[in-house]
Amino acid sequence: MATIPPSQRAWRFVRKGKPAVALDFDQNLPVPSELAEGDVLVRVAAAALNPVGTVVMGKFPLWLSKPPMVAENDLSGTIVASKDSARPVGSRVIGFIPVPLQLKTKQGALQEYARLPGSNTVLLPENLKFEEGAFALAAETALQELMVNHKLEEGQTVFINGVTSAVGAFAAQICKVKGCTVWGSASGKNEGLARSLGVDVFMDYQKRPVHLQLMDLKLERKFDLVLDAVGFMNSPLYPNCESYLTETGTFVTSMHGPSNFGLGGFGELLALLWTLRPSYLGGVRRKFSMAQVNHKIADLQQLADWLAEGKIRPYVDSVHAFEDALQAFERIASFRAHGKVVVRVSSDE
Numbered sequence: 001m002a003t004i005p006p007s008q009r010a011w012r013f014v015r016k017g018k019p020a021v022a023l024d025f026d027q028n029l030p031v032p033s034e035l036a037e038g039d040v041l042v043r044v045a046a047a048a049l050n051p052v053g054t055v056v057m058g059k060f061p062l063w064l065s066k067p068p069m070v071a072e073n074d075l076s077g078t079i080v081a082s083k084d085s086a087r088p089v090g091s092r093v094i095g096f097i098p099v100p101l102q103l104k105t106k107q108g109a110l111q112e113y114a115r116l117p118g119s120n121t122v123l124l125p126e127n128l129k130f131e132e133g134a135f136a137l138a139a140e141t142a143l144q145e146l147m148v149n150h151k152l153e154e155g156q157t158v159f160i161n162g163v164t165s166a167v168g169a170f171a172a173q174i175c176k177v178k179g180c181t182v183w184g185s186a187s188g189k190n191e192g193l194a195r196s197l198g199v200d201v202f203m204d205y206q207k208r209p210v211h212l213q214l215m216d217l218k219l220e221r222k223f224d225l226v227l228d229a230v231g232f233m234n235s236p237l238y239p240n241c242e243s244y245l246t247e248t249g250t251f252v253t254s255m256h257g258p259s260n261f262g263l264g265g266f267g268e269l270l271a272l273l274w275t276l277r278p279s280y281l282g283g284v285r286r287k288f289s290m291a292q293v294n295h296k297i298a299d300l301q302q303l304a305d306w307l308a309e310g311k312i313r314p315y316v317d318s319v320h321a322f323e324d325a326l327q328a329f330e331r332i333a334s335f336r337a338h339g340k341v342v343v344r345v346s347s348d349e
Contacts, residue, residue: 004031004041004080010111011325013057014068019329022057023071032107032115040118041081042095044345046319047109048074048134049332050166051231052099070108073097076124076133077114077346084118093121094304096136098295109134110325112346122300125308131342132314135170138340139303139314141254141293142170145227146178149289150250154179156224159244161210161237163199164190164338166315167254168229170303172197173312183223185210190338193315211236214244222246228253230335241286250287315339322346 010029013022032041053072056065079091087093095109097116102108107115124133145167146152158175162168163184175182176198184194188204195202203213226245228237231254238251245251279285306312317337320328325343332341 004113006031006033008112009322010108011071012068013065013071013108016058016060016062016065016067018058019054019071019333020326022067023326023329024068025323025325029070029111031113035081035083035115038084038117038119039082039115040079040084040087040093040121042075042077042093042114042116042121043080044075044109044112044114045077045130046075046134047072047343047345048138048166048340049328049343050074050137051332052137054329054333056099064103066103069102069106070111070114072109072343073099073102074134074136074138074340075109075114075345076130079121080113082118087118087121091121092124092130094124094133094136094300095121096140096295096300098293110322110343110345119297120295122297122304125304127310128307128314131316131319131344134342135166135303135314135340136295136300137293138166139170140295140299141291142167142174142229143299143303144293145252145254145289145291146171146174146225148294149252149291150225152178152180152225157181157183157221158225158227159183159185159214159223160199161185161205161226161228161235162230163197164193164315165229166317166337166340168227169197169315169339170312171227171229172199174306177306177311186338193338197315209236211240215240217244219244222249224249226251230254238286238288239284242284245286247285250289252289252291254291317341319344 007028008031009027011023012026014024075095160168164186172182182199183201184199185203185205186194191202317339319342322345328341328343
């Protein structure tokens with residue numbers, strides 16, 4: 001086992017703004033030298049980016065985010081020190097640092113050595129590379145949107161907006177594992193990818209707004225669940241969903257929140273509150289639910305088991321060198337990524 005160095009490289013969030021402004025590449029950050037009972041130290045091989053990272057950097061008020069701290073939350077790598085008997089040194093793992101823990105400990109995924117609770121890791125399936133293993137947030141979001149926010153059942157019909165996104169790709173595959181029919185939207189050039197995810201009926205959002213396409217169909221069998229994996233605030237999908245979502249169905253969104261915490265963002269929130277007004281005031285007569293990931297080791301283990309069994313698989317959009325992490329942030333900010341945007345942190349194999 002290689003000696004653990006005293007210092008490391010890391011991308012740290014140090015000021016509010018877009019990633020190019022908010023992040024510094026620290027080449028002399030101390031490696032955590034003390035572990036609490038139950039903690040592990042992971043030599044990070046790969047980290048994956050999520051929209052929530054840019055939200056924390058660009059939208060959270062500084063009194064709440066309290067920088068500096070290491071950026072991002074999803075990682076995979078090898079345990080090099082452990083105070084968790086169930087996770088010995090040498091274990092190759094998938095790891096997740098939830099935002100509340102990140103804010104408290106200042107630990108994140110974009111560093112060479114990350115300290116986190118062993119209970120936030122599961123073994124990396126042998127059939128996965130490290131770049132494929134940094135998936136926890138997107139996959140747990142998809143699983144909980146389907147099974148907690150909605151209570152997915154066999155035989156149901158689901159529509160996923162943004163089916164080739166990181167969350168959408170996992171959601172489509174989980175739906176197929178559960179025996180559901182899946183409709184999905186993406187750009188026409190990604191129809192092949194959508195079909196490979198198990199999508200039964202594909203819609204090209206570039207031809208016409210998706211909500212209008214769905215309304216035009218006048219479906220006899222409406223959807224049991226509409227999952228908006230794109231998550232733009234004040235999307236027209238929910239206000240018009242009575243045309244295509246059953247009365248007992250659920251509309252679930254991966255909403256990213258307002259564009260800012262200023263007057264513009266306040267206006268967006270007011271518009272959302274108006275959309276969500278009670279039905280007796282003219283609001284939409286369908287259940288609305290916003291995804292909030294509650295990290296559960298059982299969920300992460302279930303996902304790892306499905307991956308090991310080949311029932312689902314991760315999709316990687318792109319892999320970027322550690323020094324080029326800002327390019328990875330540009331990619332995820334484009335909303336054109338198909339699957340996970342990954343940063344290769346170390347050369348571990």
